[in-house]
Amino acid sequence: xxxxxxxxRQKTQDLRLTPAQxxxxxxxxxxxxxxxxxxxxxxxxxxxxxxxRSLDELSDWAELSRRIQSAKREEGIxxxxxxxxxxxxxxxxxxxxxxxxxxxxxxxxxxxxxSHLSQFMYGLWLLGQLGCGALGAxxxxxxxxxRSARLGAALFTSGILLVTMLIVLAICAAxxxxxxxxxxxxxxxxxxxxxxxxxxxxxxxxxxxxxxxxDDRRAAIAS
Amino acid sequence: xxKRIGKRIPSKIARGSAELAILSLLxxxxxxxxxxxRRIEQESGGALGFNLxxxxxxxxxxxxxxxxxxxxxxxxAGRDRRYYSLTPAGRRQLAPLRxxxxxxxxxxxRLAEVSRA
Numbered sequence: 001x002x003x004x005x006x007x008x009r010q011k012t013q014d015l016r017l018t019p020a021q022x023x024x025x026x027x028x029x030x031x032x033x034x035x036x037x038x039x040x041x042x043x044x045x046x047x048x049x050x051x052x053r054s055l056d057e058l059s060d061w062a063e064l065s066r067r068i069q070s071a072k073r074e075e076g077i078x079x080x081x082x083x084x085x086x087x088x089x090x091x092x093x094x095x096x097x098x099x100x101x102x103x104x105x106x107x108x109x110x111x112x113x114x115s116h117l118s119q120f121m122y123g124l125w126l127l128g129q130l131g132c133g134a135l136g137a138x139x140x141x142x143x144x145x146x147r148s149a150r151l152g153a154a155l156f157t158s159g160i161l162l163v164t165m166l167i168v169l170a171i172c173a174a175x176x177x178x179x180x181x182x183x184x185x186x187x188x189x190x191x192x193x194x195x196x197x198x199x200x201x202x203x204x205x206x207x208x209x210x211x212x213x214x215d216d217r218r219a220a221i222a223s
Numbered sequence: 224x225x226k227r228i229g230k231r232i233p234s235k236i237a238r239g240s241a242e243l244a245i246l247s248l249l250x251x252x253x254x255x256x257x258x259x260x261r262r263i264e265q266e267s268g269g270a271l272g273f274n275l276x277x278x279x280x281x282x283x284x285x286x287x288x289x290x291x292x293x294x295x296x297x298x299x300a301g302r303d304r305r306y307y308s309l310t311p312a313g314r315r316q317l318a319p320l321r322x323x324x325x326x327x328x329x330x331x332x333r334l335a336e337v338s339r340a
Contacts, residue, residue: 025279028256028305032275042230057275067280071287080288 001037002051004030011061016069019207025068033057084145089156092205094135096157122196126204132157133205137212147213154209158202165194238326241281243324246270246309249291255304266328282307290316 008030015022033054040050058064105123136153145153152159169190174180243261248254254262259282260273273281285291290313298304309317 024305025283027303029275029279031302031304032257032260032279033256034302036275060276064276064280067276068283071280071283 001034001047002054004033004054005153007050008033012065012068014062015065018074020163021072025072026216080144081149084140084149085152088139088145088150088153089159090142091139092132092153093157093160095135096129096132099132103128126201128202129204130155130208133208134212135208136205137209141212150209150213151206152204154212155202158198161198165190166199198216238286239320240271240278240324241273242285243317243320245281245285245307246290246313246320249307250314250317251334253306253308255298255306257304285313289313 005026008026010144012022012026012029015025017025037050037054040053041047045053103125133154136156137150140150140153244267245259248259248262248266256278260278264272282291282293286307287295289310291307292310293305293307295303296306
């Protein structure tokens with residue numbers, strides 16, 4: 001009986017995986033060939049013919065190596081997380097930014113409800129956020145994203161705003177502790193803006209994302 | 224008039240059908256690669272078949288997605304084999320996949336009267 005493991009090792013030497021992965025793949029493919037060969041022998045196929053048939057299981061080893069490598073690798077040029085979370089999230093974020101610019105950049109300030117016009121602009125801005133949430137979730141679902149990836153993509157803009165605000169707060173707090181100013185800063189005055197600029201828009205994005213949180217039957221077949 | 228199909232069916236049919244076949248088998252029991260290929264052949268009456276080149280990249284892809292998990296164990300003949308089993312994430316994928324294929328076959332049947340051929 002041929003040394004299947006050695007044969008597979010030789011044929012797949014170009015496989016670019018970790019040594020442990022490579023050894024595991026070699027062992028598994030060799031066991032498949034071994035079992036195929038044994039099956040043929042059990043059918044009383046002569047040894048040379050059984051060996052030939054076993055090798056016929058695979059003609060293009062280079063193609064197999066390429067496909068295994070592609071299936072096994074964790075990170076590609078564009079990995080699943082990029083396609084399912086970061087790109088849809090960024091698309092949602094840039095759309096939110098475009099929406100903000102289209103409204104003259106006044107909507108965030110308007111969120112503090114200084115006038116009727118501001119309230120109107122804030123309402124328009126929220127509608128835009130709803131669309132941005134929907135866009136992020138839709139693109140993520142189209143790329144085969146899980147429900148949590150779709151949620152992450154939908155709420156991406158709020159996440160960025162929250163992180164930015166936390167960084168600013170940390171800098172202000174550090175400035176106060178080090179006596180570099182910011183003495184007049186009252187953190188309490190930030191509660192309302194946080195609510196209006198992060199919490200409520202997040203809810204709008206979530207509502208926009210809702211239709212895309214269920215599984216898409218098209219994606220299920222294609223994935 | 225036939226009910227209108229709301230969703231278009233995309234390509235990659237062969238790939239999708241292989242996924243369904245493997246996940247359905249593993250939902251019943253843990254199997255290793257060679258057993259999976261033979262079981263699919265037997266249970267499909269020879270209509271579906273996997274060789275080494277098509278089976279293992281698919282298994283590794285499903286494993287990378289976290290839908291199946293492989294572990295080495297001894298088979299009945301006392302040989303080490305890599306047995307695959309369905310993970311909870313894979314089990315969650317199975318129901319929508321089955322529904323999607325049901326939709327696909329129904330659509331094809333309405334279009335081409337496949338079941339009466």
